[in-house]
Amino acid sequence: MSLLEGRRPTLKDVAKLANVSHQTVSRFVSGDPAIREENRARIQAAIDELGYRPNIVARSMRVRRTGLLSVVVPATAAPYTPAKMMSATTAEAHAFGYEVEVVHVAGGMHARTDRAFELADSGWVEGVLSLASFDDRVRSGTRPGGVPILEFPVYDDNLHGAGIMLDASPMIEIVGRLAELGHRHFFHVGGPVGHPASNERQAVYERAVSARGLVSHGASRGPFDGSTGVDAVAALPEDTPVTAIVCANDELAAGVLMGASQRGWAVPDRLSVTGWDNRQVGQYMPPGLTTVIVDHELVGRTAMGKLIATLRGEQPPVEDFRALNAVAWRGSTGPAPEARP
Amino acid sequence: MSLLEGRRPTLKDVAKLANVSHQTVSRFVSGDPAIREENRARIQAAIDELGYRPNIVARSMRVRRTGLLSVVVPATAAPYTPAKMMSATTAEAHAFGYEVEVVHVAGGMHARTDRAFELADSGWVEGVLSLASFDDRVRSGTRPGGVPILEFPVYDDNLHGAGIMLDASPMIEIVGRLAELGHRHFFHVGGPVGHPASNERQAVYERAVSARGLVSHGASRGPFDGSTGVDAVAALPEDTPVTAIVCANDELAAGVLMGASQRGWAVPDRLSVTGWDNRQVGQYMPPGLTTVIVDHELVGRTAMGKLIATLRGEQPPVEDFRALNAVAWRGSTGPAPEARP
DNA sequence: CTGTTAGCGCGTTCAT
DNA sequence: ATGAACGCGCTAACAG
DSSP, rough: GGGTTTOOHHHHHHHHHHOOHHHHHHHHHTSSSOOOHHHHHHHHHHHHHHHHOHHHHHEEEEOOOEEEEEEEEOOOSSEEEHHHHHHHHHHHHHHTTTEEEEEEEEEEHHHHHHHHHHHHHHHSSEEEEEEEOOOGGGGGSTTTTOOOOEEEEEOOTTSSSGGGGGTTTTTHHHHHHHHHHOOEEEEEESSSSOOOHHHHHOOOOOOHHHHTTTTEEEEOOOSSSSHHHHHHHHHOOOOOOOOOOEEHHHHHHHHHHHHHHHHHOOOTTTTTOOOOEEEEGGGGGGTOOOOEEEEEHHHHHHHHHHHHHHHHHHHOOOOTTTTEEEEEEOTTOOOGGGGGO | OGGTTTTTEEEEEHHHHHHHHHHHHHHHTOSSOOOHHHHHHHHHHHHHHHHHOOOOHHHHHHHTOEEEEEEEOOOOOOEEEEEEHHHHHHHHHHHTTOEEEEEEEEHHHHHHHHHHHHHHHHOOOSSSEEEEEOGGGGGGOTTTTTOOEEEEEEEEEEEEEEEEEOTHHHHHHHHHHHHHOOOEEEEEEESSSOOOOHHHHHHHHHHHHHHTEEEEEEEEOOOOHHHHHHHHHTTTTTTTTOOOOEEEEEEHHHHHHHHHHTTOTTTTTTTTEEEEOGGGGGSSSSOOOOOEEEOOOHHHHHHHHHHHHHHTEEEEOOOOOSSEEEOOOTTTOOOOGGGGG
């Protein structure tokens, strides 16, 4: 150890101590079976004595492989990131022998694209997967080095859903089931104007309502927090015929529940309420919030699978997101007041 | 480009094209000002033409610096990871010129320790910070190479709080304020038996209650989800004198709210309820859940600051977590029924 | 089965 | 101000 003068032991140090060539040590470390038994023992002893660990930077430089993939995620002001999607991407990568590093990038699309190029061009990683969209530079031609940069945009800068997460078809089921329960007068509470997921959910909501000959008494849009829901309920006239409020997510729905409580409207007796996203507490929020459960693992698996297929020069499997969304009916929805006994 | 045969351009390629030595290009890339103007122009042109980007693996090998730090986080079944703490660690690292990669490790303390050693010994990173505890191997002596491995255990394997996050002193304020509001009969709902944070919160709760001469009618412990709270309320006798239920987190409290609703107990008129952790929807869960807001950014900043101080051979600043917790009083708490007009 | 040689791409050292 | 030589730690290729 004293010969090392504080530096990390290298192959050569081990080789010297074990009285073999550094190449033999290299073979031993790589698990080459063709090594004499007595040498194996001496090499292992030397490794243990010196505490040798291969220098992965040097190895990567030599073999031009790092086995590392980057997953780029927007760094957001929101307090939580979707761990299920992240662990699904990691698990999928592990299954193919890759490690994953998660890179949180603040500052929106251009900063994200810059960082993705940096990562790809640095030689650190063999592929970059972003869960949020890139700007146009990514699509313009292949780059030297050929590290694939893939966007699988399922989030926006604020970590709200995008892309496939925009699929609002559960709205059709929600409105349809509420109609079967006797509801005819609806109201919608959505996220910020211009927010894609909210726009899509409102659009599908409105088509579903009119397709069944029902009445929508308007929509209220605002920030993704409870106050938007509270205010929307507060603004309804006292004699409103609305009996069902369909919301774009659970925060909004929680606000609607609170607003209803403030007005003395019982849920679901006077009012049915639905959310989206199955936030943890929603299930036990009295009276239990009907919501849409989204299979984040499916998304993570699919996204990473696509990058890995690209890496292996294979055709990515056809994406199948039919099982992405499932409506969970809970206590916040029930028969319309006029349909009750 | 055709000379490159598909490989990445290197310093030498640029040098050849610009008719200088690869050293000069290296200096140019490192921002050396002492380079002739005409050479600068030709080098820049060659870089642009070839799309040259430095190979960071090679550079790191040469300078023995990667500028990379790892943050180890338990990979959990829970759907969300604390993004605020992660972005705080990242921001702190950036301020000192480091990049951060987040490594999600499944499988508990030993797997985590293994992985930390792997990371530290690999030469990839210059430091490893784990937000969950290591096993004893970490403390046993310094390792060759000297990459610091630091644990700042604020989570357990399931990403529930540990270490400083166990600080349950807000219980004293909660019980005290409820006592001022006229409450004398308390009940506690906590997490799983043996769970450190739950144990601590229950212990402080009980001390606070008895210190003020109040009565605790027991505690109910169970999994961190709403059903534990629902069941706890359901099990109380109809004529219970309990008017305040203090919970160990917001999921439990949400369950208590639902249980109260099922029994027809108005909150806060009949019953006051408090949670912990300030989950997003809690604020708008009717009637607004009183909770403890935890400053996760402070924790992330402090943890990374400690690693960076170690890295720079400095003394880490004294940790100051006095501002970690703040009680947010909301509508789920109010005067005791007997203290109402 | 093992050793020798030759780079990987870069930055440092020492020359000029 | 620029260039030549060297080596970081490792593995591929070839000898033996």
